[in-house]
Amino acid sequence: MDVKESVLELVGNTPLVRIKKLAQNLKPQILAKVEFCNPGGSIKDRIGISLIEDAEARGIIKPGGVIVEATSGNTGIGLALAATVKGYKFVFVMTDKVCCEKSNYLKALGAEVIIVRDGYERDDPNHYVNVAKRIAANTPNAIYINQYSNPANPEAHYRTTGPEIWRQTDGRVTHFVAAIGTGGTISGTARFLKEKNPQVKVIAADPVGSVFKDYFDHGRKTGSAPYLVEAIGQNYIPENVKFQYIDEVVNVTDQDSFDAARRLTHEEGIFCGGSTGTIFHTVLKVAERLDENAVIVFPVCDTGERYLTKFHNDDWLREKLTSAQEHETAISGIL
Numbered sequence: 001m002d003v004k005e006s007v008l009e010l011v012g013n014t015p016l017v018r019i020k021k022l023a024q025n026l027k028p029q030i031l032a033k034v035e036f037c038n039p040g041g042s043i044k045d046r047i048g049i050s051l052i053e054d055a056e057a058r059g060i061i062k063p064g065g066v067i068v069e070a071t072s073g074n075t076g077i078g079l080a081l082a083a084t085v086k087g088y089k090f091v092f093v094m095t096d097k098v099c100c101e102k103s104n105y106l107k108a109l110g111a112e113v114i115i116v117r118d119g120y121e122r123d124d125p126n127h128y129v130n131v132a133k134r135i136a137a138n139t140p141n142a143i144y145i146n147q148y149s150n151p152a153n154p155e156a157h158y159r160t161t162g163p164e165i166w167r168q169t170d171g172r173v174t175h176f177v178a179a180i181g182t183g184g185t186i187s188g189t190a191r192f193l194k195e196k197n198p199q200v201k202v203i204a205a206d207p208v209g210s211v212f213k214d215y216f217d218h219g220r221k222t223g224s225a226p227y228l229v230e231a232i233g234q235n236y237i238p239e240n241v242k243f244q245y246i247d248e249v250v251n252v253t254d255q256d257s258f259d260a261a262r263r264l265t266h267e268e269g270i271f272c273g274g275s276t277g278t279i280f281h282t283v284l285k286v287a288e289r290l291d292e293n294a295v296i297v298f299p300v301c302d303t304g305e306r307y308l309t310k311f312h313n314d315d316w317l318r319e320k321l322t323s324a325q326e327h328e329t330a331i332s333g334i335l
C-alpha cells in the first residue's frame with residue numbers, strides 16, 4: 001500500500017510552477033515554489049517539524065510538554081501540526097495585526113491563542129516575543145521554541161528548500177528572491193544555493209517601514225514604521241537573519257505588494273498572501289535587468305485564503321489604502 005504514516009510526511013517537495021502571462025515581456029525564466037502545497041498551507045510547515053525534532057534531540061521537551069511560540073500565524077500552524085502528531089500541547093502569542101483567519105485556524109487546531117497589541121519595541125515587556133517567553137517560563141513543562149534565533153529554523157531550509165530548488169532546476173537557478181521575517185527561509189536556502197554555486201544571487205524583499213533595508217545598505221538601524229503586509233519585515237534584526245548570504249535588499253510598498261499578490265492570483269491562478277506579493281513585485285523588478293540565461297526562483301509563502309477578510313477583500317483594501325492620499329490613483333488600478 002502507498003500510505004503516509006502522518007501528515008508530516010506531506011511537508012516539503014513542493015512543486016515549481018512557471019510564471020507565464022506576467023513574465024511575457026521579461027527575458028528570464030521565473031519559477032514559483034508553491035509552498036501552499038504543504039499540509040498547513042505555508043512554507044512554515046518545514047520549520048514546525050525541525051524546531052520540535054531539534055528540541056526532542058536536545059532533550060528540552062518532555063512527553064506531554066507545551067510548546068510556546070510568538071508567531072504571525074504560519075509558524076504556529078506548522079508547529080501545531082507537528083506537535084499534534086507528536087503529542088505536545090501548544091500556546092501561541094500573536095499580535096492584533098494578524099488576520100483573524102490565522103488565529104481562528106490555530107484555535108481550530110487546538111491551540112491556546114493569546115493576542116497582544118502590535119507595535120511595541122523589541123525590548124518592551126509587552127512585545128509579543130517577550131510575552132511568549134514569559135508564558136513559557138511560567139508554565140510547567142513548557143519551552144519557548146524561538147524561531148527568531150533557533151538555528152533549527154534556517155537549518156530546515158538548508159536541508160530541504162535549498163536542495164529541492166537545486167534539484168528541481170537541475171542546478172540552473174541563478175537568482176533566489178525571498179522576504180525576511182525571522183530570516184530562516186532566506187538564510188538557510190541561500191546558504192545551500194551559494195555553497196552549490198557562489199554565483200547565485202540572493203535578493204531580499206522588505207516592506208517599506210521595516211528595518212532590514214537600511215541596516216543592509218548603511219549598517220544602521222533606523223526606526224520602523226507601520227505597514228500592512230503580514231509576517232515579514234521587523235523593527236529589529238533577528239539572529240536568524242544572516243546578511244552574509246544576501247546580495248541586495250529591495251523595499252516594497254504595501255500597495256505594490258497587494259497589487260502583485262492580486263495579479264499572481266488573477267492572472268496565474270496562484271492564490272497567495274501579501275508577503276508573496278512583496279516578493280513577486282521584487283522578482284519583476286529584478287527580472288527587468290536580466291537576460292534569458294537567468295532562472296529566478298521565489299517562494300509562494302502561503303495561501304490567499306488566509307487574507308480573505310483583508311487585502312483579498314475589495315472593501316478592506318479600499319478603506320486601508322485610500323486612507324493614504326498617494327495610494328488613491330494606484331488603488332483604482334488594483335481593484
Ligand SMILES: Cc1ncc(COP(=O)(O)O)c(C=O)c1O
Nearest residue numbers: 074181182183184185231275301
Ligand atoms: C507568509 C509568510 N511569508 C514569509 C515569511 C518569512 O519567512 P522567514 O520567517 O523564514 O523569514 C513568513 C514568516 O512568518 C510568513 O508567514
